[in-house]
Amino acid sequence: ETGVTQSPTHLIKTRGQQVTLRCSSQSGHNTVSWYQQALGQGPQFIFQYYREEENGRGNFPPRFSGLQFPNYSSELNVNALELDDSALYLCASSFLGFQETQYFGPGTRLLVL
Amino acid sequence: DQQVKQNSPSLSVQEGRISILNCDYTNSMFDYFLWYKKYPAEGPTFLISISSIKDKNEDGRFTVFLNKSAKHLSLHIVPSQPGDSAVYFCAASPSGGGADGLTFGKGTHLIIQP
Numbered sequence: 001e002t003g004v005t006q007s008p009t010h011l012i013k014t015r016g017q018q019v020t021l022r023c024s025s026q027s028g029h030n031t032v033s034w035y036q037q038a039l040g041q042g043p044q045f046i047f048q049y050y051r052e053e054e055n056g057r058g059n060f061p062p063r064f065s066g067l068q069f070p071n072y073s074s075e076l077n078v079n080a081l082e083l084d085d086s087a088l089y090l091c092a093s094s095f096l097g098f099q100e101t102q103y104f105g106p107g108t109r110l111l112v113l
Numbered sequence: 114d115q116q117v118k119q120n121s122p123s124l125s126v127q128e129g130r131i132s133i134l135n136c137d138y139t140n141s142m143f144d145y146f147l148w149y150k151k152y153p154a155e156g157p158t159f160l161i162s163i164s165s166i167k168d169k170n171e172d173g174r175f176t177v178f179l180n181k182s183a184k185h186l187s188l189h190i191v192p193s194q195p196g197d198s199a200v201y202f203c204a205a206s207p208s209g210g211g212a213d214g215l216t217f218g219k220g221t222h223l224i225i226q227p
Contacts, residue, residue: 042202045214056212104156
């Protein structure tokens with residue numbers, strides 16, 4: 001059983017640029033969620049994908065978007081980067097309806113200059 | 114407005130003693146609660162959960178207690194071990210489907226002293 005993997009591990013971008021972060025779900029999981037963790041804060045829910053459709057979203061603007069692919073891998077795209085987007089981005093996979101099986105990847109550390 | 118609050122940023126406990134981590138919530142719609150443990154440079158790891166229909170759930174050294182009337186839950190670790198040193202996050206969800214995501218507290222840094 002493979003765990004959740006994310007790439008890249010670290011990334012530096014400048015304000016106004018666009019970024020794509022990638023996640024590979026745990027084998028057999030059909031749902032992927034993305035979270036943003038700012039320094040000193042807990043993770044904040046961005047959105048969730050199930051069967052390649054967004055089925056839940058937190059309080060994040062439309063410039064945060066995502067994709068889920070048939071093999072359940074996922075992307076998080078952020079357009080028009082702002083300094084406040086600097087954070088650890090976490091991907092978590094699970095079976096729909098079973099939060100307790102929400103397995104997190106190690107995260108991607110994004111720094112926006 | 115923080116809906117899940119962990120008011121102790123850090124907690125120091127002697128090895129072998131009980132560690133008690135606390136969490137308060139304000140949203141009455143929350144009905145499922147989880148604790149996660151996080152080491153540096155790793156993602157959060159699921160520890161234990163509890164549904165609002167229960168007031169206690171136990172798994173080995175870890176026990177979670179839920180007081181719905183007080184909107185309070187706690188995680189007890191007995192006995193505490195050096196490997197328990199980590200940041201612990203309390204999380205809550207209003208639905209069984211997970212489409213609303215988990216709402217996390219800011220975390221408590223637990224330090225187990227030898």
